[in-house]
Amino acid sequence: VKQTKRRGRQPPCPPGLPIIGNLHQLGELPHQSLCRLSNKYGPVMLLKLGTVSTVVVSSPETAKQALKDHDLHCCSRPSLEGTRKLSYNYLDIAFSRFDDYWKELRKLCVKEVFSMKRVNSFQPIKQMEMKKLIDSITESAFEKTPVNLSETFYSLNVNVVCKAAFGVSFQGSVLDNERLQDLIHEALEMMGSFSAADFYPYFGWIIDWFTGLHARRERSVRDLDAFYEQMIDLHLRKYREERSEEDFVDLLLRLEKEEAVLGYGKLTRNHIKAILMNILLGGINTSSITMTWAMAELARNPRVMKKVQFEIRDIIGENSKGRIISFDEIDQLSYLKMVVKETFRLHPPSPLLVPREVLSEFQINGYTIQPKTRLHVNVWAIGRDPEIWKDPDEFIPERFMDCDIDVKGQHFELLPFGSGRRICPALYMGTTTVEFGLTNLLYQFDWKLPEGLTVEDIDMEEGSGLTAHKKHDLQLVPVKALDF
Ligand code: HEM
Numbered sequence: 001v002k003q004t005k006r007r008g009r010q011p012p013c014p015p016g017l018p019i020i021g022n023l024h025q026l027g028e029l030p031h032q033s034l035c036r037l038s039n040k041y042g043p044v045m046l047l048k049l050g051t052v053s054t055v056v057v058s059s060p061e062t063a064k065q066a067l068k069d070h071d072l073h074c075c076s077r078p079s080l081e082g083t084r085k086l087s088y089n090y091l092d093i094a095f096s097r098f099d100d101y102w103k104e105l106r107k108l109c110v111k112e113v114f115s116m117k118r119v120n121s122f123q124p125i126k127q128m129e130m131k132k133l134i135d136s137i138t139e140s141a142f143e144k145t146p147v148n149l150s151e152t153f154y155s156l157n158v159n160v161v162c163k164a165a166f167g168v169s170f171q172g173s174v175l176d177n178e179r180l181q182d183l184i185h186e187a188l189e190m191m192g193s194f195s196a197a198d199f200y201p202y203f204g205w206i207i208d209w210f211t212g213l214h215a216r217r218e219r220s221v222r223d224l225d226a227f228y229e230q231m232i233d234l235h236l237r238k239y240r241e242e243r244s245e246e247d248f249v250d251l252l253l254r255l256e257k258e259e260a261v262l263g264y265g266k267l268t269r270n271h272i273k274a275i276l277m278n279i280l281l282g283g284i285n286t287s288s289i290t291m292t293w294a295m296a297e298l299a300r301n302p303r304v305m306k307k308v309q310f311e312i313r314d315i316i317g318e319n320s321k322g323r324i325i326s327f328d329e330i331d332q333l334s335y336l337k338m339v340v341k342e343t344f345r346l347h348p349p350s351p352l353l354v355p356r357e358v359l360s361e362f363q364i365n366g367y368t369i370q371p372k373t374r375l376h377v378n379v380w381a382i383g384r385d386p387e388i389w390k391d392p393d394e395f396i397p398e399r400f401m402d403c404d405i406d407v408k409g410q411h412f413e414l415l416p417f418g419s420g421r422r423i424c425p426a427l428y429m430g431t432t433t434v435e436f437g438l439t440n441l442l443y444q445f446d447w448k449l450p451e452g453l454t455v456e457d458i459d460m461e462e463g464s465g466l467t468a469h470k471k472h473d474l475q476l477v478p479v480k481a482l483d484f
Pocket of ligand 1: 093094095106278279280282283284286287290348349350353354355416417418419421422423424425426427429430431434
C-alpha cells in the first residue's frame, strides 16, 4: 500500500504479455493501433514496451497538460539506438536531452537557420528550383504522361534544402542527386526501424546484431558521415571564395574556428555533422509527405481542387510564361491555407511527435507520470477525434473558416509541429515550403487521374515507419492550364 501511495495513481494500462508487454499491440502503424487502444483505455494510457514504460496521451486537454502545463517536466528526449550514432551521441537539436547545450544550440539555430529572414532569403533558390520543375512537368503535360508526385516533391525538397543549407547544387558535381536521396531514405528508415535495444536496454543489442539491423545502421551512418566530410571539405577548400553569402556550413565552420562554446564544451566537427543531420533528415521528408497528401486529398475531392485553383488564379491573375508565385502573394490565399491546415489535421507527418522523456514526476488527469517514462502525443488520433471534429474523416477545409485554430502549438486540437519547448523550430520553413510548392503546381496545371482510374481508386493507405507517409506513390497527369 505504501508503494502505491508513493507512486500515486497509475494511468490505465492495456493488459500485455510477459517480457514483451504491449509491444505486439503496436502493429505496422503504431499511431493507428494506439488510437484504437485509447478509445478503450482513455486519453492517458501507460504501456510497457519491452521493459520501457511509455505514456501515450490522445486528447487536446491531456496534450495541453503535458506540453504546456508540465512541459518542463517532460521536455527531454530518450536515448535511442536509432538516433545515437546518427546524432554523434546526441550532439544535435532533435535528440539531445534537455540541458544547457541543447538550449544554446537551439537558440543559435532558431536565430541563424530557421529565422524568417533566413528562410525568406532562400526564396530565389526556391523560385529557381520551381521553375525547373514546372518546365519538366510541362513536358509531361505535353506528352500526357503521369507525374509521380511523391518523387517530385521529394526531389524538389532535396534540391532546395541542400542548396539553402550547403550552398551546393548536386546536379552532377558533388554527389548525384539520386544517390543522396537513397542515403537520406536509408537513414530515415534506420531512425524509424524497430530496434530491440530501445525496448530491452541491457540485452536488446544482441538481437540487433542477429537481425542485421546493427550492420545496416553502421553503413548508413558511415555513408552520411562521408557526405558531411565532403561538404565540409568543399567549403574549406575552394567553395568559400566563389560566393559572398554565408550558408549554414560556412556559419558552423566559422563558429568552430572561433572556438565557440555551447553548453559544456567547444563546438567540434561532430557537432557540425549532427546539426547537418537534423536539417537533412528533419527538413526534407516532412514537407514532401505533406505536399503529397495534400495533392492526394485534392484529387479525391474535385470540389476542393476546383475551389482552391479558382482562388489562386483569381487572386494571382494571369499566367505569364515562367511566372512563379512568391511567398508574399501566397499570404493572400486564405483557402489554400485552409487546405494545408486540413492536410495537417488528417496527415500529420510525425503522428506521435518525437518521443519525449519525463524528467520529474507530474500528473495528467490526476494520474502520476514517473521520471524516465517515455511520452508520446498521438496528434494523429486528436486530428481524427469525432468529439472534436465534425465528420473527422472528410477533407473539408471550410471547417477552418472563421476559426482561429492554427498550427503554431497554441491550439491543442491541431499539433502537427508539436508544442512547448520542443516545438519544431522550423515551423515557418515547413509551412512556407508546403504552401509554395502546392500553390505553384496548382496555378500552372490542372491535375487529372491517369487513364481508366476514378476518384475511388486513389488509395490513402499509410506506409509503415517513423512518419505517416502515403504508402503508394501518387501519380497524376498534368494538363497545362493556360486559359484562366
Ligand atoms: C511540414 C514540415 C514539418 C513538420 C510537420 C515538422 C514536425 C516536427 C515535429 C512534430 C517535431 C517534434 C516536436 C515535439 O517534440 O514536440 C519537430 C521537431 C524538429 N524539427 Fe520539424 N517539422 C517540419 C519541418 C522541419 C524542417 C524543414 C526542419 C529543418 C530544416 C525541421 C527540423 C526540426 C528539428 C531540428 C526538430 C527538433 C526540435 C527539438 O527537439 O528541440 N523540421 N518537427
